[in-house]
Amino acid sequence: MLYLVLSILFSSLIFVIFKLFDIYKVETLYAIITNYVVACAVGFFFYHGTATVSEIPTRPWFWGTFLLGFLFIVVFNLMAATAQRAGVSVASVATKMSLVIPVVLGVFLYKENLGPIKIIGIVLALIAVYFTSHKEDSSKTGKKALLLPIMVFLGSGLIDASLKYAQEVYIDETEFPLFSATVFASAAIVGFFIIIVKSFQNPLKVNFKNIVAGIALGVPNYFSIYFLLRALQNQDLTSASVFTLNNVAIVMFSTVLGILLFKEQLSIKNWGGIVLAVISIILVALF
Numbered sequence: 708m709l710y711l712v713l714s715i716l717f718s719s720l721i722f723v724i725f726k727l728f729d730i731y732k733v734e735t736l737y738a739i740i741t742n743y744v745v746a747c748a749v750g751f752f753f754y755h756g757t758a759t760v761s762e763i764p765t766r767p768w769f770w771g772t773f774l775l776g777f778l779f780i781v782v783f784n785l786m787a788a789t790a791q792r793a794g795v796s797v798a799s800v801a802t803k804m805s806l807v808i809p810v811v812l813g814v815f816l817y818k819e820n821l822g823p824i825k826i827i828g829i830v831l832a833l834i835a836v837y838f839t840s841h842k843e844d845s846s847k848t849g850k851k852a853l854l855l856p857i858m859v860f861l862g863s864g865l866i867d868a869s870l871k872y873a874q875e876v877y878i879d880e881t882e883f884p885l886f887s888a889t890v891f892a893s894a895a896i897v898g899f900f901i902i903i904v905k906s907f908q909n910p911l912k913v914n915f916k917n918i919v920a921g922i923a924l925g926v927p928n929y930f931s932i933y934f935l936l937r938a939l940q941n942q943d944l945t946s947a948s949v950f951t952l953n954n955v956a957i958v959m960f961s962t963v964l965g966i967l968l969f970k971e972q973l974s975i976k977n978w979g980g981i982v983l984a985v986i987s988i989i990l991v992a993l994f
Contacts, residue, residue, distance in 0.1 A: 710937035711944075714953060717931040719960040724924050726969060733920040739783060740898035741921020743776075743891045746929035750888020753933075756881060763889055768877040772886060775869055776893020780901065782862035789855040801856035801863070803836040806954040808864025809871050813946040817875060821947055828990030829947065831983050832955045838980030839958045870932070871946050874939050887933050891925075951991045955984045 728735055763769060786802060810829060813819045821829070878886050902911060938949050959981055965971035973981075 708938075708941070708944075710934045711941070711949060711952060714931055714934035714938055715956045715960060717927040717934065718953070718957045719964060720927040721924065721931060722957075722961045723964050723968065724920070724927070726965070728920060731916070731920070734914060734917050736898075736901070737914065737917040738920040738924060739780075740895060740902065741918050742924040742928055743779070743895035743898060745922050745925025746891040747888045747895060749926055749929045750884045750891060750933070752884075754882075754884035754888065756885060763885070766877075766882070766885075766889075768873050768886060769889065771869065771873050771877065772889040773893045775866065775873075775890045776895075777897050778862060778866050778869070779890070779894040780897045782859065782866060785855060785859045785862060789859050801859040803954050803958055804833055805860050805862075805864035805867065806950045807833065808861070809868040809950045810947040812868045813871065813950075816872070817946065819945040819947055821945070824990050825947065828987045829951050831987035831990065832951050835955055835980045835983035835987055836958055838976045839962055839984060867950055870936065871939055871950075874936050878936070880940065883933060883936050887929060887936070890932070891929065948991050952988055955987055959984050 725735075727733075728738060789801060807829075810821075814821060873886065905911075935949075935953065938944075938953070939946055941949065944952075962971075962973070962977070962981060966973065
C-alpha cells in the first residue's frame with residue numbers, strides 16, 4: 708500500500724508543477740522533453756544491475772517501452788490540444804476516466820474477480836472523477852470536438868493497460884528502474900524528433916527556465932511510474948483496485964493542493980465528487 712501512496716503523491720505533484728508552468732510561462736514542450744531525459748537518468752541511477760546500453764534492446768520488453776514512450780508524447784500533446792479546444796475539465800475527465808480500460812482488461816486478461824461491491828466502487832469512482840473535474844463554465848462541444856477527448860481517453864487507458872501487461876508478463880522486479888528509464892528515453896527520443904521538425908519552422912532556442920522546469924518535473928514523473936509498477940505487484944489488490952485507487956486519489960489530492968496552493972474555487976458538484984471519491988476508495992480498498 709505504501710507504493711500506491713507514493714505513486715499518488717508523486718503523480719499529484721506533477722499536476723502542481725504543470726500549474727506552475729502556466730504561472731511562470733514555461734514552454735511546456737521543451738520542459739516535457741527535458742523531463743523525459745531527467746527521468747531516464749534517474750532510472751539508470753537507481754538500476755543496480757549489470758545491463759549495458761547495447762544489451763537493453765535484447766530485453767523482451769524493449770519494443771514495448773519504445774511504443775510506450777511514443778504514447779507518452781502523443782497522449783500529452785492530445786491532452787494539451789483537448790484542454791485548448793474543449794476545455795481543461797474535458798481533458799481531465801477524459802484522462803481519469805480511462806481507468807475503465809485497464810480495469811476491464813484486468814478481468815479478461817488476468818481473470819481478476821470483481822465482486823458487486825468493487826463494481827459499485829468503480830462506478831462511483833467514475834462518477835466522482837466527473838463531478839470533481841466538472842467546471843460550471845465549461846463550454847459545450849460539438850461532435851468533431853469530441854474526437855480529441857475520445858483519443859485522450861483511449862490513449863491514457865492504453866498506457867495504463869500496457870504498464871500492467873508489461874509488469875505482469877515481461878518485467879522482473881529488479882528491472883523496474885531499467886524498464887522505466889528506457890520508457891522515458893524512448894519518449895525523449897520522440898520529443899527530440901518533434902523539436903527537430905519544428906526547428907525548420909522556428910529556430911530552436913535554449914531557455915534555461917525550460918530546462919530547470921523539466922528537471923523539476925522529471926524526478927516526480929519517474930517515481931510516479933516506478934511506484935505504480937511496484938503497487939501493481941501487491942497480491943492483496945487487483946489491478947482494477949490499484950488503478951481505481953490511484954486515479955481517484957490523484958484527483959482528490961490534486962484538488963486539495965489546488966485549494967491550498969493556488970486558491971482554486973470548488974463548486975457543490977466538485978465537493979460532491981470528492982465525497983463520492985472517498986466512498987469509492989473505501990469500497991474498493993476494504994472489500
